[in-house]
Amino acid sequence: MDLLNYAFMQRALLAAVLVGITAPAVGIYLVQRRQALMGDGIGHVAMTGVGLGFLLSWSPVWMATLVSVVGAVLMELIRWYGKARGDIALAMLFYGGMAGGVMFINLAPTGSNANLTSYLFGSLSTVSESDVTAICLLAAFVVLVTVGLRRQLFAVSQDEEFARVTGLPVRWLNLLTAITAAVTVTVAMRVVGLLLVSALMVVPVAAAQALSRSFAATFAIAVAIGVSVTIGGTVTSYYQDVPPGATIVLLTIAAFIVLTVLAAPLARRRARALAAARPTPDPAECAVPAGRKPPGDVGV
Helix, strand or coil: CHHHHCHHHHHHHHHHHHHHHHHHHHHHHHHHCCCCCHHHHHHHHHHHHHHHHHHCCCCHHHHHHHHHHHHHHHHHHHHHHCHHHHHHHHHHHHHHHHHHHHHHHHHCCCCCHHHHHHHHHCCHHHCCHHHHHHHHHHHHHHHHHHHHCHHHHHHHHHCHHHHHHCCCCHHHHHHHHHHHHHHHHHHHCCCCCCCCHHHHHHHHHHHHHHHCCCHHHHHHHHHHHHHHHHHHHHHHHHHHCCCHHHHHHHHHHHHHHHHHHHHHHHHHHHHHHHHHHCCCCCCHHHCCCCCCCCCCCCCC
16 A cells, blocks of 8 residues: 555554444443533533644644543533533633634634634644654543453442442543543544544444443444444545545544344344243143142142
């Protein structure tokens, strides 16, 4: 493959693989918690970090990570204490993040709307060596948390009250999940973009759930789908000169549709197999009426 002869494509493919692993790895917990759109909200907040990175002449990836983590912590605090007005506070946080990103990047001496667009929708050709280093470190953190604490995170995602009764630190685990989601958003923003990363966190998980009900199998299938579509989208973007983020998301949606269609007959076959395996009840005419002795039972 001639694309491997170019250093920028080697960096892009490495970043794509890491994104394909980390996004579904975090997304499976967000889907279980019914917070599928959290990644989208964090992406809006991360725009402020990108703008600040250009304004302060610091790495936009690391600055976006810092701002995203702060935003994720605020989102969890609003969820805990916001009550009736929490949705208004979240809306202000999300839209304020977008506005801050646009404002800061236009105030930066080297910033422009073109720079912001590459972070919003992804740009494989601009992935630098420093970006790859940051992505590798952040991806290692995400994998460590999502795999190393999978039992605890799964318990909290399924039933917070039960997890609390068993002695798990529910609030701290919720906060860790939010922080890990924030880190994942910044890992993925150079490949799929801040506005599209949520799809890569949610859709592979939904596709995997159509094939399996086991958490471990769903996790493995979702990661396999994520890696496949990110590599496929990156290669397609190189050869067809199309936007990488949009290509990856469209491939992810296509995978979801195909797997959902294939899963329907498999589900019917599984249901028929379960029905056939159940013991057949006694025919009604052979049942012994209450209060009567079976034939041949003469008693004492």
